[in-house]
Amino acid sequence: MDNAELGRRLKAARLAKKMTQSDVVGTFITRNMLSQIESGSATPSMKTLEYLAGVLEIPMDKLLAEGEIPEESTENGIFTLIHAKQLLQEKRYEEILRSCIPEGPIADEIHAIRSMAHLYIAARLAESEETEALQSAVMHARSAVKEAETGLYANAARVAQANQLIARIAQYLSSYYSNLADTAG
Numbered sequence: 001m002d003n004a005e006l007g008r009r010l011k012a013a014r015l016a017k018k019m020t021q022s023d024v025v026g027t028f029i030t031r032n033m034l035s036q037i038e039s040g041s042a043t044p045s046m047k048t049l050e051y052l053a054g055v056l057e058i059p060m061d062k063l064l065a066e067g068e069i070p071e072e073s074t075e076n077g078i079f080t081l082i083h084a085k086q087l088l089q090e091k092r093y094e095e096i097l098r099s100c101i102p103e104g105p106i107a108d109e110i111h112a113i114r115s116m117a118h119l120y121i122a123a124r125l126a127e128s129e130e131t132e133a134l135q136s137a138v139m140h141a142r143s144a145v146k147e148a149e150t151g152l153y154a155n156a157a158r159v160a161q162a163n164q165l166i167a168r169i170a171q172y173l174s175s176y177y178s179n180l181a182d183t184a185g
Helices: 003-016 021-025 031-039 046-055 078-089 093-099 104-126 131-148 156-184
Strands: none
Touching: 003 031, 021 031, 031 046, 046 078, 078 093, 078 104, 093 104, 104 131, 104 156, 131 156
């Protein structure tokens, strides 16, 4: 979706609410900025887009086309970032890993979101007692570490959580294989 389409949707939502541009902007942005956004000549920041969606009482995903995966073609990747945040809120972690590639101006933010997705998947898999699930959990935890160490939003706490999870799984598997060896011998 391009800026013009986003602007049309925001304007349609505003008019449906019978609000003027002045009613919408309040003290958050200028009326001139809203006019530029509605005409498609300006790209709103993430905060501005969240603000406008809140004032107009429409979910952020309604600003995007039904089933559309946002494109990186926008100057700042805002639609990809919005999409990634929505997937994270909806706990659609596997979809984040499939569809949200860290590139361009939002790479740091996407690395942070992907690290959370990997860690949530790893934690879920770690609840299993199946060896294959536990191995997969370790792979996701290692990926969480790699993503969490990358970029502006590097997160030492998430790295520590992932490493603790790996250590817990290793301890469990060590005990499991030790008991298995004891019963076999």
